[in-house]
Amino acid sequence: MIEYVKGELTELTPTSAVVECSGVGYGLSISLNTFSALQGKPDCKLYVHEAIRDDAYQLFGFFDKEERELFLLLNSVSGVGGNTARMILSALSPAELVDAIGTENVKILQTVKGIGKKTAERLIVYLKDKVKSTSIVVDGKLTLGQADPAGRIVFDEAISALTMLGFAPAPTRKVVQDLLKEDPAYTIEQVVKFALKRL
Template structure:
């Protein structure tokens, strides 16, 4: 099993990265989250998940282990294959996905192309308990790469407050996520004030 590939980033598109490891180019399917993290880099390290079927041998690559863990969890849900799991991780950040499952937000999951109501409900039923024991959720906190959202209530309430002020949910989540990534210890008031300047 390949744990990771590390080398020169030979090619990069929103769907694929080619990593040159000592003259061998590995074509790796990636999510938009990983694509964003790789932009502008000459070298990279991607955590790999191999998906082997009768008709294909595909490598999926992730910028960190948390994203790979979520991919594996999504892949374990009936009816969700590798490409659908990658689509979900492209539409939602790991934090947004964990939040959607934890708060049973079927509408957010349904905003992903190809995910209907039944599939969204199945994801929540199958993964709600499993998500709590993943590396991305430790002691009730949600980890974002190296930083932690110390209080999910503040995170969720900040988004609710901004949504009630008339801002669209998707861009609001991205802005609040970015604010927490910079400083996970903000109060709701601080988050809302900072977000209003950026939205």
């Protein structure tokens, strides 16, 4: 089993990355969250999930273990395959996804391409209890949205403003999330101002 690959990042697209290790190039399918995290990096370390079927052998790469953990949880739900799980993780950050499942927010899940109401409800039913034990919750990354409604408002409004300014949703979410982790007391204006410097 491959735990991770570490080496030179030789190719990068929004859906795939090629990492060269000891002269071998590993092609990995990635999410937009991982793509954003890899921007501008000459070398990288990606955690791996191997999907082995009779007709295909596919490697999925993740910038951190938390995203891989969520991918495996999503993949365990009936009707959600590897590519659908990757699509969900491209549309929502790991913290947003856990927040949506934990608060039973069907509408947020339905914003993901290919996810209808029934699938969104199935994800919530199967994963609500499981996501509570993920390291994402343990690490306190869910303070936006559950413990702090005011922080959730700042988070949502800042993303809305930046999206209207033309920035892509996935990297915008990550930057806003990072800023609010640094200082949960930031106002919407401060978050937008600092985010503009990082995007």
